[in-house]
Amino acid sequence: MYRYDQYDHQIVKERVAQYRDQVRRRLVDELTEDEFRPLRLQNGLYMQRHAYMLRVAVPYGLLSTKQMRMFAHIARKYDRGYGHFTTRQNIQYNWINLEETPDILADLASVEMHAIQTSGNCIRNITSDEYCGVAADEIIDPRPYAEILRQWSTFHPEFAYLPRKFKIAINGALEDRAATGMHDIGLTVVKNEQAEIGFRVMVGGGLGRTPIIGSVVREFLPWQHMLTYIEAVMRVYNQYGRRDNIYKARIKILLKALGVEEFTRQVEAEWTDIKDGPSTLTAEEMHRVAAYFTPPAYEKLPAIDASVEQQKQENMAFANWLQRNVKPHKMPGYAIVMLSLKKTGVPPGDATAEQMDFVADLADRYSFGELRVTHEQNLVLADVKQSDLIALWKEAKAHALATPNIGLLTDIICCPGGDFCSLANAKSIPIAEAIAERFDNLDFQHDIGEIELNISGCINACGHHHVGNIGILGVDKDGAEWYQVSLGGAQGNDISIGKIIGPSFSAHQMPVVIDRILQVYVRDRTEDERFIDTVRRIGITPFKDHVYATPIKVGQPIGEDAYV
Amino acid sequence: MSNIIKDKQVVADDWRILKLAEGETVESVTVPAGKIIVPLAVWQAQRAVLQGRNDVGVLFASSERPEALKDDIARMPVIAIDFPKFADGRGYSIAYNLRARLAYTGELRAIGDVLRDQLFYMQRVGFNAFAVRADRDIHDALKGLTDFSEP
Numbered sequence: 014m015y016r017y018d019q020y021d022h023q024i025v026k027e028r029v030a031q032y033r034d035q036v037r038r039r040l041v042d043e044l045t046e047d048e049f050r051p052l053r054l055q056n057g058l059y060m061q062r063h064a065y066m067l068r069v070a071v072p073y074g075l076l077s078t079k080q081m082r083m084f085a086h087i088a089r090k091y092d093r094g095y096g097h098f099t100t101r102q103n104i105q106y107n108w109i110n111l112e113e114t115p116d117i118l119a120d121l122a123s124v125e126m127h128a129i130q131t132s133g134n135c136i137r138n139i140t141s142d143e144y145c146g147v148a149a150d151e152i153i154d155p156r157p158y159a160e161i162l163r164q165w166s167t168f169h170p171e172f173a174y175l176p177r178k179f180k181i182a183i184n185g186a187l188e189d190r191a192a193t194g195m196h197d198i199g200l201t202v203v204k205n206e207q208a209e210i211g212f213r214v215m216v217g218g219g220l221g222r223t224p225i226i227g228s229v230v231r232e233f234l235p236w237q238h239m240l241t242y243i244e245a246v247m248r249v250y251n252q253y254g255r256r257d258n259i260y261k262a263r264i265k266i267l268l269k270a271l272g273v274e275e276f277t278r279q280v281e282a283e284w285t286d287i288k289d290g291p292s293t294l295t296a297e298e299m300h301r302v303a304a305y306f307t308p309p310a311y312e313k314l315p316a317i318d319a320s321v322e323q324q325k326q327e328n329m330a331f332a333n334w335l336q337r338n339v340k341p342h343k344m345p346g347y348a349i350v351m352l353s354l355k356k357t358g359v360p361p362g363d364a365t366a367e368q369m370d371f372v373a374d375l376a377d378r379y380s381f382g383e384l385r386v387t388h389e390q391n392l393v394l395a396d397v398k399q400s401d402l403i404a405l406w407k408e409a410k411a412h413a414l415a416t417p418n419i420g421l422l423t424d425i426i427c428c429p430g431g432d433f434c435s436l437a438n439a440k441s442i443p444i445a446e447a448i449a450e451r452f453d454n455l456d457f458q459h460d461i462g463e464i465e466l467n468i469s470g471c472i473n474a475c476g477h478h479h480v481g482n483i484g485i486l487g488v489d490k491d492g493a494e495w496y497q498v499s500l501g502g503a504q505g506n507d508i509s510i511g512k513i514i515g516p517s518f519s520a521h522q523m524p525v526v527i528d529r530i531l532q533v534y535v536r537d538r539t540e541d542e543r544f545i546d547t548v549r550r551i552g553i554t555p556f557k558d559h560v561y562a563t564p565i566k567v568g569q570p571i572g573e574d575a576y577v
Numbered sequence: 578m579s580n581i582i583k584d585k586q587v588v589a590d591d592w593r594i595l596k597l598a599e600g601e602t603v604e605s606v607t608v609p610a611g612k613i614i615v616p617l618a619v620w621q622a623q624r625a626v627l628q629g630r631n632d633v634g635v636l637f638a639s640s641e642r643p644e645a646l647k648d649d650i651a652r653m654p655v656i657a658i659d660f661p662k663f664a665d666g667r668g669y670s671i672a673y674n675l676r677a678r679l680a681y682t683g684e685l686r687a688i689g690d691v692l693r694d695q696l697f698y699m700q701r702v703g704f705n706a707f708a709v710r711a712d713r714d715i716h717d718a719l720k721g722l723t724d725f726s727e728p
Contacts, residue, residue, distance in 0.1 A: 020727065023726060023727070024725060024727065027724060027725045027726060028725075030724075031724040031725070035694065043717075044694075048663070048692060048694070051663075051664055052694055134664070134666075170669065170697075170698035170699075170701035170702045171666075171669045171670055171673050171698075171702050172666070172669075173666065173669075173698055174663075174664050174665065174666025174669065174695075175666055176666075248670050248673070251666055251667060251669070251670045252642075252667055252670050256665060256667075286678060
């Protein structure tokens with residue numbers, strides 16, 4: 014993985030010193046809160062409902078074990094012993110004191126980490142495929158490009174005060190695991206007829222209040238021009254994006270207002286001037302950065318491990334875990350292991366300090382000392398020998414990290430919601446828990462098969478509810494918490510935005526709503542048809558008819574209902 | 578006379594900014610003698626007269642394009658860019674365009690909501706002069722230019 018050079022160390026250290034002084038000036042009122050807000054946001058610090066929240070950047074989700082242990086240390090020393098992995102492949106701490114934030118940032122800097130540009134109206138953490146470099150379907154490893162983008166965008170002076178936040182994702186594989194269509198810029202690696210590498214450039218995707226899938230502005234951008242082209246997009250946006258209305262300030266609104274053709278014309282005009290300029294990437298620069306991502310020292314192994322095959326027959330629980338949580342690796346004899354952070358009863362994406370230390374140990378022993386965070390809020394050991402799978406599974410299970418539910422109903426994507434977030438209209442974690450509890454039966458989950466359930470506590474859509482096969486959105490109705498349900502959203506190559514099925518529900522009705530939706534699926538599915546495919550084939554009407562057919566009775570109250 | 582930061586020093590400054598009073602138009606407003614910075618629209622309206630003077634600079638609002646001054650760039654003794662709010666980042670792109678694209682080499686001054694914590698980035702996109710907001714300590718703001726050791 015990328016290692017800081019002397020310059021990186023220096024600048025991050027100076028940034029901590031700068032921020033330390035900004036906090037001091039805020040505390041003695043030399044800075045007003047209005048002036049301090051963008052400064053703290055650009056250092057990852059939000060004001061939440063009960064306390065400050067610190068969001069730490071995990072560039073494209075890649076972590077060393079040393080960094081993971083630092084996360085555990087921070088959780089213990091400055092927070093309440095846990096952290097929350099987010100849909101942006103970052104980690105958030107929810108119970109932070111402002112006065113201690115400079116010390117936390119100094120601790121992070123000691124392991125080559127920071128919280129710079131994890132918030133604010135700037136270019137945020139670059140995200141990518143959690144299987145970068147190991148996926149069997151990869152065209153090229155996008156990490157060197159992601160790293161170049163990270164370096165370019167971090168401390169970029171011209172684009173620090175954009176109209177609104179800006180998210181860039183890059184995918185280097187056939188299957189889009191980076192959700193490129195819902196980013197302000199989504200880059201997809203493609204090869205042209207001459208087998209040259211380039212990017213298909215999408216602009217203007219995003220969720221939130223106005224969910225829009227990005228538009229392709231360029232089918233093939235040779236890799237050399239990645240930075241200059243993005244710079245052109247950024248400059249058009251910085252000058253012409255709306256600044257009068259926060260809800261209309263994202264680049265997607267500018268693109269829609271101008272139309273794709275006119276927007277593209279402006280970008281290309283801007284690009285003409287800077288194309289082939291000093292930011293053009295050279296093969297030499299690519300080699301320099303790619304050298305940080307050379308494959309680890311893989312052993313020569315047989316493609317199939319006999320012990321795994323045998324255990325699979327004898328041990329049903331292990332077989333379930335293999336089926337759901339272990340993914341094919343490009344190297345024979347290796348596997349990608351997903352550690353589920355979705356155990357029923359635990360808020361999705363949360364990990365305790367003990368678990369963080371433990372997964373660091375696992376990664377040191379089984380996966381070359383590296384970890385990844387997924388945008389679905391799980392952790393990945395990317396380079397595990399198949400012959401180690403049984404031992405690894407037993408250890409992970411003992412630490413509640415082997416729930417065999419990756420891609421299943423209880424692998425819920427969920428924002429922190431009203432329990433923490435000051436933006437939220439409604440709580441999301443108790444809804445996730447109630448659904449997970451109701452459908453905790455693994456046989457049932459395996460029967461339902463692949464399904465994505467996403468929950469957002471408000472329209473800002475941190476839980477990506479628009480692209481959930483089942484999307485749940487917390488809404489405020491006369492001061493009470495209600496939940497709107499949509500069906501048919503999807504991520505990946507056939508990304509789509511879900512459709513709302515009808516009037517919203519109260520918290521306690523939600524498990525029944527999900528149950529009724531699944532009843533329709535089980536009734537109408539054809540053999541081996543995934544949930545999303547059934548929804549696409551039959552439309553939302555049969556679901557709607559069944560869900561609203563009879564009133565849903567009050568059961569055990571959950572969420573807000575539990576308090577009234 | 579007020580103080581500004583110029584080339585990393587606090588110096589006395591005698592440029593005035595022309596503001597249009599109610600009822601004045603860009604055509605009718607009188608541009609007084611002496612060093613003065615006028616809005617772009619005034620420059621454009623009165624260019625025939627003003628281009629003979631060497632003590633007139635131009636002010637860009639954050640919504641204006643620097644290309645509008647393309648033909649006169651070389652003669653400008655000073656160009657100012659207004660920051661209506663410090664969080665309005667359009668001025669950074671105007672500065673980039675002036676320096677990188679139009680090769681402007683004269684004084685580039687940030688005016689308006691100009692505060693210590695934005696100075697470093699402003700300097701990096703090409704500003705070399707800063708009219709720090711009047712209610713702030715300009716000597717304190719100067720420290721903002723040295724937060725980082727590498728430019």
